[in-house]
Amino acid sequence: MNDNLTAVLYGIEDLRLEQRPIPVPKDDEVLLQMDSVGICGSDVHYLVNGRIGDFVLRKPMVIGHEASGIVAKVGSKVKHLQIGDRVAIEPGYGCRVCDFCKAGRYNLCDEMIFCATPPFDGNLTRYFTHPADFCFKLPAHVTMEEGALLEPLSVGVHACRRAQVGLGSEVLILGAGPIGLVTLITAKSMGASKIVITDLLQSRLDVAKELGADETLVVERGASETEVVKQIHALFGGAPDKTIDCSGAEATSRLSILATRSGGCAVMVGMGAPEVKLPLVNALAREVDIRGVFRYCNDYPAALSLVASGKINVKRLITHHFNIEETLDAFNTSRHGLGGAIKVMIHVQPKDTNNPK
Incomplete structure (x- = not known):
């Protein structure tokens, strides 16, 4: 467990793959071994323009926020997840104490931390830590790719x-x-x-x-x-x-x-x-x-239930698959809509490793 290959955006048109230290989870966090990460239009926008509105890339940033992974370690206060659980990651969380957070509208929190929105790192990496209460356990029949697609859903x-x-x-x-x-x-x-x-x-x-x-x-x-x-x-x-x-x-x-x-x-x-x-x-x-509309709040459980019940089919949106070593090709495909690209999925682990057999 020493390979932590990570996709890092250094600036406009400057996306690199590099090794980074494996992070240690805090008491209320889990360490995730990442599985699937989808490419979003905002990821492409940062690559091409270096900013979205007031969010400006000023230092190297790990890219990616539509993701799922496997719990590899749990913090001491985490009760609802255990090692081996497959989870979807809700990538943004607030301070938990401001009026917006306490009213349940945490997407409007001024202190919002959101993956791959400057200055915060994203999760296109082999290992990633995240607050456990923003990780949603996937039912056995739901795939890791579907878990990653809960973000746009x-x-x-x-x-x-x-x-x-x-x-x-x-x-x-x-x-x-x-x-x-x-x-x-x-x-x-x-x-x-x-x-x-x-x-x-x-x-x-x-x-x-x-x-x-x-x-x-x-x-x-x-x-x-x-x-x-x-x-x-x-x-x-x-x-x-x-x-x-x-x-x-x-x-x-x-x-x-x-x-x-x-x-x-x-x-x-x-x-x-x-x-x-x-x-x-x-x-x-x-x-x-x-x-x-700004992102979402309290919507992951509904999105997961829609997918888990079979009422909707998000898999049809995935048109292309790449592994993490092919990240630059994946971004090129998404950016230019090559081959009718809709949703491009990057597999951090070999495809189907953690999917229902």
Whole structure:
């Protein structure tokens, strides 16, 4: 137990593999032997731009935050986990004592520690320590890859909860990337009666259709806003009562307001430019609620139960597999969408080592 190969981002376009010391867990932590780590759009963004908004890479940072692993050591105060347990890792945790944490909205904590968000290290490494209460034991039939995918799935769960999706909801989802697709399968499981999803790429919409979208719409670049709203309303036979923007482009942020039924709800998940031009008077005059989403909180248990019950299939999102030694190739594949890449999975241990036999 001396190999701790780790993927470290030193700066823009400078991702390296190196050996690091194996960490020692604190009393309330576990040491995890990492298994599967998915590549997120934010990981790619740090590689290409070195920052996301106010989060700026100023020193080398271990990359990766969509992950699962095996408990290798337990801290003295840890009671609910033991060596050998397979767990999904919720990568962000708050201070536990501020008003936000105590009210259960720890994703808004000013002291939030989140994997692979500067200045905090992520978990694309062979060994990693994490608070035990943010590790969720996987049932025997759930794979390690599914465990890693609970992270993006939790964003979809949080978005649908913020939109108050329920029985009979008609939901428009803008963007069919990984977050759009997990939002789609979550909305379906929560009882939405009709879901329309849009994207620029037909290939992504084909996957959305496979995952249960009722209708899909390719939005042509440069298409007029009025025309796109008309097309969306035609597909619904009216206006949707919930719109979830999983893109973050100014065009989709505007559409999320313009296409939503009066009195409905527009939820913004995707993050684009820090300032955008929105048809605010339109939203106010029609009482369209605009809600933000920042990651998730208290959503991992629901995401895990959705996967464990078989109600949703996240495995379809995984298009590519690499081992940790191939990390640079994995990032290149994810970044450029090579071979129709949706979710690229990096295996820190040989694939299927810890999966149900």
